[in-house]
Amino acid sequence: VQLVESGGGLVQAGGSLRLACATSRRAFSNHAVGWFRQAPGKEREIVAARSWTGRSTYFADSVKGRFTISGDGTKNTMYLTMNNLKPEDTALYYCAARWDRSGHRYYTDGTEYSYWGQGTLVTVSS
Secondary structure, three states: OEEEEEOOOEEEOOOEEEEEEOHHHHHHEEEEEEEEEEEEOOEEEEEEOOOOOOOEEEEEEOOOOEEEEEEEOOOOOOEEOOOOHHHHHHHEEEEEEOOOOOOOOOOOOOOOOEEEEEOOOEEEEE
């Protein structure tokens, strides 16, 4: 399963970005997805997670109300839409996926994911 992220870049505080995580049709179905980020000098942290049906979602407190997670089955792509960005959102963002039978579970622990993208850098200037 390959995951290819895109959409990162430099944005001013208060701005928006939409990250994309493209994969194959096989991986889009039956795979729960998570978005993680790692800032310089900090540990990787969960940002958002979604069950493969979209029935269940999770957002870290730091992004709740600002970030949304969605999927487009016609493009086999997952999205992380980030609004009202803050300088503390600056990080390398990764999407991750794992097979899931239930359809309603999401996963917040990075060790539970089998597949990872290469990362896309988001820089928010103040």
